[in-house]
Amino acid sequence: MxxxxxxxxxxxxxxxxxxxxxxxxxxxxxxxxxxxxxxxxxxxxxxxxxxxxxxxxxxxxxxxxxxxxxxxxxxxxxxxxxxxxxxxxxxxxxxxxxxxxxxxxxxxxxxxxxxxxxxxxxxxxxxxxxxxxxxxxxxxxxxxxxxxxxxxxxxxxxxxxxxxxxxxxxxxxxxxxxxxxxxxxxxxxxxxxxxxxxxxxxxxxxxxxxxxxxxxxxxxxxxxxxxxxxxxFDPNAVLRDIEAYRVAMTHMAPTLVRAILDSPDIDTRDLSSLKTLFYAAAPMPVALLKRAIDRFGTILANGYGMTEGGGTFLQKHYHRPDGNEMDRRRLFSVGHPTAHAEIRVVDGDGEPLPPETAGEIVLKSPTVMACYWNNSVATRQTLRDGWLSTGDVGVIDKDGFVYLVDRKKDMIISGGENIYCQEVEQVLMNCDGVREAVVLGVPDDYWGENVAAFVIREPHSTVTSDEITAYCNAQLARYKVPKSIVFVEDVPRVTSGKVDKRTLKSVYLEQAASAAAL
Missing domain, CATH: 3.40.50.12780 (ANL, N-terminal domain)
Structure with missing residues (x-):
């Protein structure tokens, strides 16, 4: 073609x-x-x-x-x-x-x-x-x-x-x-x-x-x-049409999957035609993943990519939340490179790093963009020797599974230590009573930056910041534990479902400045 x-x-x-x-x-x-x-x-x-x-x-x-x-x-x-x-x-x-x-x-x-x-x-x-x-x-x-x-x-x-x-x-x-x-x-x-x-x-x-x-x-x-x-997107309309049109495949961000599972109509619909539920755009918390598998069966698949190109694919049979330690670890991966794609993790000089070593993810694929429109500088920074620099930090294990660690620009540096937001977010989302968590770095006069966490509680949860901090202290090095925990009803998002951390950070800093002025 x-x-x-x-x-x-x-x-x-x-x-x-x-x-x-x-x-x-x-x-x-x-x-x-x-x-x-x-x-x-x-x-x-x-x-x-x-x-x-x-x-x-x-x-x-x-x-x-x-x-x-x-x-x-x-x-x-x-x-x-x-x-x-x-x-x-x-x-x-x-x-x-x-x-x-x-x-x-x-x-x-x-x-x-x-x-x-x-x-x-x-x-x-x-x-x-x-x-x-x-x-x-x-x-x-x-x-x-x-x-x-x-x-x-x-x-x-x-x-x-x-x-x-x-x-x-x-x-x-x-x-x-x-x-x-x-x-x-x-x-x-x-x-x-x-x-x-x-x-x-x-x-x-x-x-x-x-x-x-x-x-x-x-x-x-x-x-x-x-x-x-x-x-x-309307969760009830989604459930209605999966049944009415015998839909075999759909794609949703994890927030939409949660809305589907929370719909009161879900147990009244015949969803047996659905063979693949492809989720992407943001990580799927393990608790939510288990809920989805319990309801739909092993039909979930994950992928990693961006507007500039893709990517990876985590196949359905690797979704084993009740498997062994390696199975559970792979739930945090985004799978293997797709057909015709190559993926590397490289250091600051563009040299490939060994397995299990964090660095920037670069990829080569026939799906990669030609350029950025009207932006030759960004194009040269992003496309190097045929490789797309993603701006994402990740690791590749010995079996070729790719794990996202963080965005390069989201990484927190506190007292000279690198802190990856996704690592802290995963710990927070495994804490009882936490529905969703977003972590970002905020200015600190002494440390340069410290860790702030925005937490959405599960319905009817009364979990406190002290309880969350105690849980994090048992799971993370002390410098990674959030220094401030803010409970929110929701967080701003871009259209893909990803959290808009730039807006969230701006709101946090404005509120901090207002509180300091009182």
Whole structure:
């Protein structure tokens, strides 16, 4: 397969009458998807869009999102996705950086897109899905007026396909560029490791501007399977549709898995069709993992990757919380490298380190990004001699299992000692009464930094900070034990489900400054 557009053409030819998408009771066949994507590509060409121009989309999950992707895949437009949870200044940055020629948006975002117009001189046309304001074209009106089957241009293998902005947990988001070649590899690798079949349905609940959702979409369409798409995550709707559509695979962040398990509807639904529950984006606490296995069976699989590329895969049969010591240790790993991927742990000079030695994880894979958009400095820092520097600290054991230790930028240095946040977080989450814990470093006049922990209690738990500290003292070296424990109801997160430590730290420091001023 040469391009994502060729994949769309192939699926329409071979599986034309087969179901490609189910959304709120509406079904699109592969032939429907190809026809609508083709007409859209032609309409956009008529408006002046050309190969490798940027086409931005701001929308929640909807069928039109897949049509926009398809139009870009056929004609070689670069699809620039916009996170609908961003603030206006953040959207202004993304829009100015990506410089799209055409901007497609849902009607509910007309207010914020209207405010963007003055700061986005590159945009020639705005297209609205739904009731369009007077300054925008109607999406369906545009489609209805177009009779060409496809734009008179085609994508090429090494064309840029997708421009997705990283979550920005460690600074301003960077635009990640992926080629058709890399995205096809992602679809093939994911479909293989998830063992998808063409007669099965995969449920997508993560947002389509995110790499997690598009990985599942690409995997399903690689083998001609069907995607059940949800507009947003709702645990009861997830359970309902797994039963109704006999869903075989879904992907969720651990926080969403917990919400599913907590749903009062879970024991009223037939979930026997579910063969794979793929979790990623954040570590799964062992207690939660055991709950999931008790309810669903050994169908859980884990993976490690990022917008820039993947990654690893921890297969289902390695999920043995009641096994021996090695089995239990492997639950904290993210598995082995995926097909065609190589992973190393290196020191500060880029030299490989021996097993069980912590260093930066670097990876080489056909799924790795081409570059950061408009950021050659960050590209050179991240892509070195064909290897992607992930910014994650990890170890590889003698059997090739990869373990994440921390983000390089999250590592706490207290009195000259390195403290890895994830190590402390895992101890905290094994403490009775603790539902979730987030650890970060905060300034300390004497030690440089000390350890602060934000703890979410289990419902009805009365565990105290003194009890948590006593538990940590028995499990950790003294310098690793949190010096402050803050009980919270929730923590800020980015759209992938990862904790937004930058925002959390900012809030902590503001509150500390206010308390000091009293």
């Amino acid at each position: 040469e391009t994502l557009g060729k994949l769309l053409d192939r699926n329409a030819q071979l599986y034309g009458s087969e179901e490609a998408l189910v959304f709120s009771g509406r079904t699109l066949t592969y032939d429907d998807l190809r026809q609508r994507a083709g007409r859209l590509s032609a309409a956009l060409y008529r408006l002046g869009l050309r190969r490798q121009d940027r086409l931005a989309i701001l929308a929640m999950n909807c069928p039109e999102y897949l049509e926009v992707y398809g139009a870009g895949h056929l004609a070689g437009y670069i699809i620039s996705t916009v996170n609908f949870r961003l603030t206006l200044p953040e959207m202004e940055f993304v829009t100015q950086d990506s410089a799209p020629t055409i901007f497609i948006f849902e009607a509910q975002y007309a207010g914020i897109v209207g405010a963007l117009r003055a700061s986005a001189p590159s945009i020639r046309h705005f297209i609205c899905i739904g009731d369009a304001p007077d300054w925008a074209l109607s999406y369906e009106g545009l489609m209805a007026s177009e009779f060409e089957n496809k734009a008179p241009i085609v994508s090429l293998t090494d064309d840029y396909a997708h421009l997705m902005y990283s979550s920005g947990t460690t600074g301003r988001p960077k635009g990640v560029i992926k080629t058709h070649r890399a995205e096809l590899a992602r679809g093939e690798i994911f479909s293989g490791m998830l063992r998808l079949m063409s007669d099965e349905r995969s449920l997508v609940v993560m947002p389509l501007f995110h790499t997690g959702a598009t990985s599942i979409m690409l995997a399903a369409h690689w083998i001609g399977g069907s995607v059940v798409l949800h507009r947003k």
